[in-house]
Amino acid sequence: MWNQLRIGHGYDAHRFADALLPDKPLVLGGVTLPHDRSLLAHSDGDAVVHALCDAILGALGRGDIGRHFPDTDMAYSNIDSGILLQRVVAYMHQDGWQAGNVDITILAQAPRMAPHVPAMQARLADLLGITPAQVNVKASTTEGMGFVGRREGIATYAVVLLHRDPAQA
DSSP: OGGGEEEEEEEEEEEBOSSOBTTBOEEETTEEEOOSOOBOOSSOOOHHHHHHHHHHHHHHTOOOHHHHSOTTOGGGTTOOHHHHHHHHHHHHHHTTEEEEEEEEEEEOSSSOOGGGHHHHHHHHHHHHTSOGGGEEEEEEOOTTOHHHHTTSEEEEEEEEEEEEOGGGO
């Protein structure tokens, strides 16, 4: 049974810009959130999707997001991170795995995440090819502590459980 399941963990953090940049809205979990600041990143800065990509890649034993989509490659400049996740999901399927469930924790003082969680769950489920019930997204503040508490940025943790694709068994 041990060779039928794999667990991966991912983490990502991005610093806030001083203002909302015209070409970079705040995107988390594949959803655009109203906010007065953008996240600084080579891509669209979606820390939720980046952590999820790292979790899947880790479960597959395929390194991390930087190895596959380096920030030195202009092809990934301002790219929709959903495209990156679709490519990681393709690796997952090529290797004979499916996502069983994902659990994501967003650390942010602002903006408030709760109103956007259902849309994030739906979007991530769509990208992963699973149901929204298999995607859990939650958020927490850091009670004013650290870079998140000082509103300097956002951090995200993701855990994924993969199982063997029965079609490839």
